[in-house]
Amino acid sequence: MRLSRYFLPTLKDTPSEAQIASHRLMLRAGMIRQSSSGVYSWLPLGLRVLKKIENIVREEQNAIGCHEVLMPTIQPADLWQKSGRYDDYGPEMLRIVDRHQRDMLYGPTNEEQITEIFAGSVRSYRELPQMLYHIQWKFRDEVRPRFGVMRGREFLMKDAYSFDIDKESARRSYNKMFVSYLKTYERLGLKAIPMAANTGPIGGDMSHEFLILAETGESEIACHRDFIEMSLVNEDIDFEGDLKPIVDRFTTKYAATDEMRNPEAEKVLGDDLVTARGIEVGHIFNFGTKYSKPMGASVAGPDGKDVDVEMGSYGIGVSRLVGGIIESSHDENGIIWPDSVSPFEVGVINLKAGDADCDKACDDTYNTLLEQGKDVIYDDRDARAGAKFADADLIGVPWQIILGPRGLKNGVVELKNRKSGEREELSLESALSKISK
RNA sequence: CGGGGUGUAGCGCAGUCUGGUAGCGCAUUCGCUUUGGGAGCGAAGGGUCGGAGGUUCGAAUCCUCUCACCCCGACCA
Numbered sequence: 001m002r003l004s005r006y007f008l009p010t011l012k013d014t015p016s017e018a019q020i021a022s023h024r025l026m027l028r029a030g031m032i033r034q035s036s037s038g039v040y041s042w043l044p045l046g047l048r049v050l051k052k053i054e055n056i057v058r059e060e061q062n063a064i065g066c067h068e069v070l071m072p073t074i075q076p077a078d079l080w081q082k083s084g085r086y087d088d089y090g091p092e093m094l095r096i097v098d099r100h101q102r103d104m105l106y107g108p109t110n111e112e113q114i115t116e117i118f119a120g121s122v123r124s125y126r127e128l129p130q131m132l133y134h135i136q137w138k139f140r141d142e143v144r145p146r147f148g149v150m151r152g153r154e155f156l157m158k159d160a161y162s163f164d165i166d167k168e169s170a171r172r173s174y175n176k177m178f179v180s181y182l183k184t185y186e187r188l189g190l191k192a193i194p195m196a197a198n199t200g201p202i203g204g205d206m207s208h209e210f211l212i213l214a215e216t217g218e219s220e221i222a223c224h225r226d227f228i229e230m231s232l233v234n235e236d237i238d239f240e241g242d243l244k245p246i247v248d249r250f251t252t253k254y255a256a257t258d259e260m261r262n263p264e265a266e267k268v269l270g271d272d273l274v275t276a277r278g279i280e281v282g283h284i285f286n287f288g289t290k291y292s293k294p295m296g297a298s299v300a301g302p303d304g305k306d307v308d309v310e311m312g313s314y315g316i317g318v319s320r321l322v323g324g325i326i327e328s329s330h331d332e333n334g335i336i337w338p339d340s341v342s343p344f345e346v347g348v349i350n351l352k353a354g355d356a357d358c359d360k361a362c363d364d365t366y367n368t369l370l371e372q373g374k375d376v377i378y379d380d381r382d383a384r385a386g387a388k389f390a391d392a393d394l395i396g397v398p399w400q401i402i403l404g405p406r407g408l409k410n411g412v413v414e415l416k417n418r419k420s421g422e423r424e425e426l427s428l429e430s431a432l433s434k435i436s437k
Numbered sequence: 438c439g440g441g442g443u444g445u446a447g448c449g450c451a452g453u454c455u456g457g458u459a460g461c462g463c464a465u466u467c468g469c470u471u472u473g474g475g476a477g478c479g480a481a482g483g484g485u486c487g488g489a490g491g492u493u494c495g496a497a498u499c500c501u502c503u504c505a506c507c508c509c510g511a512c513c514a
Binding site for chain 1 (some may be wrong): 438443447448449463464471472473474475476494504505507508509510511512513514
């Protein structure tokens with residue numbers, strides 16, 4: 001991508017409404033613009049990151065046999081009247097009346113919709129278990145939206161739903177999703193800790209929240225010190241096998257969000273107790289027949305008798321993750337992306353655009369990287385060096401190849417690593433091979 | 438929903454108390470000089486001062502109403 005032709009409206013000054021790092025940086029880096037309170041437009045750079053996160057989430061869902069669908073944002077009110085939630089949900093639900101005076105709503109979640117689809121299509125236990133998900137925009141009319149995309153009213157969520165014939169099977173689906181979530185967050189470069197949670201308005205008997213630690217997190221959490229180091233990295237997981245040992249490993253030690261904290265358990269932990277603030281980036285529920293019963297989602301069991309299916313739902317806040325990742329990874333100059341979600345892998349910075357030799361060297365480098373299949377941003381703008389360096393750091397270009405007349409005269413380029421801040425002068429060939437590692 | 442705050446050029450702000458030609462920095466456009474970590478000089482463009490009423494010879498400034506946005510708290514991916 002040539003920066004001179006790209007749409008990247010970066011800001012030198014911080015807009016006054018942005019108080020936390022991720023919100024400030026997303027505005028300054030030209031990732032988003034606010035439309036109204038809690039509602040944002042995604043500009044090219046922000047959208048690139050959003051899509052990268054979305055794709056990782058998608059791959060991990062597909063990997064456990066969860067099938068993607070796409071349900072509408074607008075739902076009919078009678079669906080929700082059937083489940084009894086139309087009145088329960090309150091003013092957080094955005095209600096709409098269409099031209100025929102039918103009551104509609106902008107979906108805050110999709111349990112009713114998916115249950116109806118399932119109920120109309122599946123008749124036998126032989127077709128179970130089944131898991132479906134979609135990645136779709138939601139709207140919840142929050143009392144107080146804040147922190148940019150971290151608590152917007154409109155947000156992108158991956159929500160999955162499981163259908164099983166009995167509790168034991170439902171538990172297996174839950175475990176599958178649980179472990180899949182741990183893997184998903186690791187791929188996103190995040191340390192997410194599962195914590196027992198209240199089931200809230202969605203209901204059910206078992207629920208976990210996944211939180212990442214960050215100073216600006218909205219809830220105060222406490223957990224065993226071991227969670228900080230726990231990881232699934234390099235573990236080859238058989239999702240068709242018994243996942244209970246892994247789930248146990250991540251659930252037996254103490255970890256609780258503020259409303260679930262237990263002072264006695266914390267006392268026992270002593271020095272092993274860590275308290276911090278956390279951002280909720282996922283929430284999974286097992287809620288049995290809460291929706292299947294009222295909405296008639298039953299199947300014939302082995303004995304021919306109808307059984308209400310056991311259900312669960314599993315959410316990941318995709319747009320929130322963009323903010324969450326920035327909260328946990330930035331410095332005073334800008335964003336430091338985990339490799340997996342970085343909008344660009346490498347940048348080429350032309351220090352003297354307009355200089356024939358320098359332009360040629362930069363163009364060649366740019367083309368070579370493109371041929372290698374890299375996501376590359378080429379700063380070919382006619383701007384001063386300082387402005388280019390500042391923008392590259394602001395938007396978090398992980399590797400920056402800096403070419404100027406001075407270095408070219410000596411046959412070297414400068415290679416900068418955004419994360420470590422290291423800079424070194426070396427030949428273009430060495431720089432390219434270092435990046436490819 | 439309770440409490441607090443802010444709306445003035447694209448962005449950041451001053452001016453409001455004490456009414457009298459709407460300003461500063463950055464950005465933008467043009468010219469010259471510069472060019473390796475957000476350049477210098479000169480010139481230019483850009484505003485219904487959030488909106489509606491009112492007071493006044495005269496309102497960004499005073500009064501009334503209203504809208505939007507932000508922050509703290511209670512609720513949530």
